[in-house]
Amino acid sequence: MTQKMITKSIKPKIRLQVTDGYRFVNDVVQKNRLNTVCEEARCPNIYECWDRRTATIMILGDVCTRACGFCSVKTGKPRWDDPLEPYRTAMAVKKMDLKHVVITSVDRDDLKNDYGASIWAETIDQIHYHVPSCNVEVLTPDFKGFKPSLLKVFNSEPEIFSHNVECIERISKQVRTQANWKRSLGVLEFSVENNLRTKTGMMVGLGERFDEVIDTMRQVADIGVKLFTIGQYLQPTKNHLPVERYVEEQEFNDYKDIGLEMGFDSVKSGSLVRSSYHADEGVS
DSSP, rough: OOOOOOOOOOOOOOOEEEEEEEHHHHHHHHHHHHHHHHHTTOTTTHHHHHHHOEEEESOOOOSSOOOOOOSSSSEEEOOOOTTHHHHHHHHHHHHHOSSEEEEEOOTTTSSSSTTHHHHHHHHHHHHHHTTTTTTEEEEOOGGGGOOHHHHHHHHHHHHEOOOOOOOGGGGGHHHHHOOHHHHHHHHHHHHHTOOOOOEEEEEESOOOOOOHHHHHHHHHHHOOOOEEEEEOOSSSTTSSOOOOOOOOHHHHHHHHHHHHHHSSSEEEEEETTTTTTTGGGGGG
16 A cells, blocks of 8 residues: 655644533542543543543553553552442442443553453443443453453453554554553454454554554454544653654544445544544444
8 A cells, every 4th residue: 555645733632621511420430439541541532521421430440560651541569459349330330320331441460360350340240230221341451361361351241342452563562562462463353253342442643654554454354343443642741652743634534434444333533532432332
């Protein structure tokens, strides 16, 4: 495929508006002592999504055992010990009267031979039990590719299983130093093999070429992934990877058109799109 020459464009604008919907979600999150990736990862869509009374709840604490170059979540040695978190998460979902919830977590490489999968499964089960009308979408770490952990999550039957490749393979090691791009692809393939509706996402603006993005999309489409998101990388702090370029909206439109032609059921593509952006629209 012909490579596109890409010029640097304008940084996308983020809408900041505190509404009643935002206040309601914030109140539920605080009262139930929950972490959200919306806050921890400094998501640019927090005001819009919380206004729609949707949030991405982050389980297993707020300290990650990995230190990815793009992510603002705290890193270090986790001290999390909260066996009631799955129940409290379900109660928060019930209070917000959600029809679709996204659950994610930090990496827990310290929990050997489980990597947090037991809490993942219990959280899904608690939501299904207490809020049976709510679809559960999970955005999981790779569990080091440990299949027994993945099967624990799969057996709880989330409506959507998501794991992000995050970027093109060539730059993966500088973006996710402790991850493995092929392992992520394997996690997605294993999900498809277990008949889960499967989703992944990636960022652009980190030094990739247009043709490399298309190749990444093709690889995940070919293994049966049906939902795809792609958005602009935004540097959370000066200590994180710099933005190499701001991608034009027309390029995002091209990714969407090409992705739909590849066979994805849904392609969310735009400068402020994130993994869980309008996630409820991905349920078949």
